Amino acid sequence: MATPPQYESFAAVTMLVLGLLVLLARASAAMFDDPDGGDDRDRSPDRDGEPRPETPATGAARIERRAGASDGWNDPPGVTVEDDPAKSARARDEDTPGDGPWGPNGAEVDARRSPAADALSTGALLANVAVSQGFFGVVVIGAAWFASIPPADLGVAVGDPWSVGPPALAAGAAVGVALYVANELSASVLDSTGVDYSESLRAHLAPETLRGWAVLLGVVLPIIAGFEELLFRAALVGAFAAGFGVSPWALAIASSVAFAVGHGAQGPGGVAVTGVLGFALAAAFVLTGSLLVVVVAHYLINALEFVIHEGLGVEWA
Template sequence: MADWATFSGAVGIILVLLLVLARASATELDEAALSEPKSTDSPEVTDEVDGGVSDETLFDTETDASDSERDRFDTEEPVHVEGESVDADEAPITQPAESTRTPDAPPLSTPALLANVVFSQGLFGVLLLAMAWYTQVPARAFGLSSETLTVGAVGTGVAVGVVLYGLNEAAGRVARWQGLSTPSTLREALTPETAAGWAILLVVVLPIIAGFEELLFRGALIGVVHAGFGVSPWLLAVGSSVAFALGHGAQGRLGIVVTGLLSLGLAAAFVLTESLVVVIVAHYVVNAAEFVVHEGPEMA
């Protein structure tokens, strides 16, 4: 007999750990963005009239020359005669020594970030499956059965993913039209620079992300809780979407809202189809399209 309570407790622990790690990752990305050097160059401002220099500019130049000459005498360092004492006020001002502070450690490279994602989410996924086996939670509660493991489910997932990606892009366009933007720091940090890196991203990393997140946020938090305790799946869909959005805090406040709405769409697809395969495929399609469309041209 399935031990629904024990499994749900384990899911809660995994969810808390995931949110803590997500928060830490968001903070690290913010610090990395702030530590990027900013250009201090500024364009020179000239007062030109019809391609020439204005009379006002010539007048100001002459005035500035006389002022600078006067300032030179005012600020000239006093001559020190040997044997005479030097007042503190007359002591020459020395430049401060250069800081010996060790610069912050460089951020993780893209391969290291991808390996970290694979390890962390893969580990959480294995723990989740191990707890499901230990507590005897049936696969059907997750939305996995012979009826859902079909080519038709894969096709439905692709269609759902394309629709959700289109809505996500439309929301992004509206946000930019309103002067808002969603940070792309995380996506850029995970974008490979080689063809082999792209193959690993599309074939290994993104499937693991989609598989684990759907297993947790849709399969466990909606399917298992509904099957074990009879809670409304639509209520669980809202709650799991809030948790999913908070787990993507690295995308900023607007990104959290957009991600929450995207998660709600995936949750609705799960409730309506009762298929984990559908939402895993849809999730993968959305993520893959995001990378290929926005970062793909740089892969060369």
Template structure:
């Protein structure tokens, strides 16, 4: 029991670290205020940018910039001290810089937003694979040390053909449901943050191969091991509430389902970078996967389903054969 308590403590620490990293990702991929970032109508009155003096629509701000804004034009010529461009020769090496400095306030929000959300796909993928791979290895080693039953983790039997087939079917069904939910959200005006998904998309065939064959499997294996095998299965053993239930007895013991709800809430919070709509959708997805784990006791089934949801989403929305090799 002492070893199991230590294992549960380590799993809790890993979960908290993961949620902390997710919180950092929320700030990195937070949606940008489009009208403000693009120098558009920030004030809702047709003016592009009052702070920089840029005009839009019928704005008359240039006439009020001087100290004598109320004087008439015949009595007080506007800006007599400013020479015209033909009278002031410009140096070809400095003029472009001067022009850019004048227009920088209008473009700087866009540049800042793009710089903030344009992490290298390779660096981001390596970070995801490394962090989740290390966390996963720690949990597996701790589970072995704590003598957590393999059956509680859904590893006995390891992977049967029926489990794999059910995993494929469940993954495709969950992806279709996710697509339908995304379209419904767009139709009713609910914002879905897709910045993280776009940042994960590689721009080379080799990058896509690494994503589909290494990174996404690592993500699916780690997240299913933590959120389903550990938080539902292993924790169920510690609470004397095994997550695998005999046929016909599902729903009698409330503990596995309570653990499924708790792990799904944590799973949703770990995907905060996808926005509020993404959190809700991810929580629902997590609960379906947790329910499948409770009913079948198969880790392979939920891992395959999880992988397919991620892979299909990225391939369908981000893979563009015509753009391979060209950086967006």
């Protein structure tokens, strides 16, 4: 005789994982805060319409855009830092690979990177994210197994191609590209209004070598997408709706708020955009009933952001 699902036990573990994730998010937000307390992209003018005075951080960003640092992914044309007269004597003294404000290969460190988080290397940050979220994911999966939660409640209907087959993959790809475009447009609108939308975390996680990009795209981002969709959509929406008879749309709203809070490191604008994005993913999960659809969509959103912004250096705004 099959063991009946223990939704209360599963809910307790899920909420514990969610609470720990929010605490880690708050710690990350403190680590990646812009030391100047402003928009790390710093594109908006002062209230009187005049451009903001150039600070060392914005000056570094300006030179970085002209310098075209080599990171193993692309080699944009432009003057080298050594040829730029704006580089000070102090900076030249500190110009060693992987050390000082100019970063590896004699190129300047992205001005979006915070000094506190620079204490950890990109590799260490990627490993930390992969291990922590991977561990939380294993805990949620283990809790679902011990609590006998039906896989279909989590959006995994074995044998249904629209849940775990090629049609689900295609639907996820379409949703992911559409949400990426919508996400970029929303960020551009917020940026034009001067609302803080921090890119510090993404800048810290961006690799400098092809091997690093392979790890990011092939390991870290799939783990992030898989765990966050398992927690925020499959568990908080699918399992809770099936187990407690709550409207999945009400749960979609609640989970989207939690999803936004868990991305506090992206600043107020990032939290707002992430909340809307989270609800869109939750809606896709409710409508399709497929965890695979939202995992693929989530992965594509993150991967496109990294490749287009950090890899190719393209900015929408």
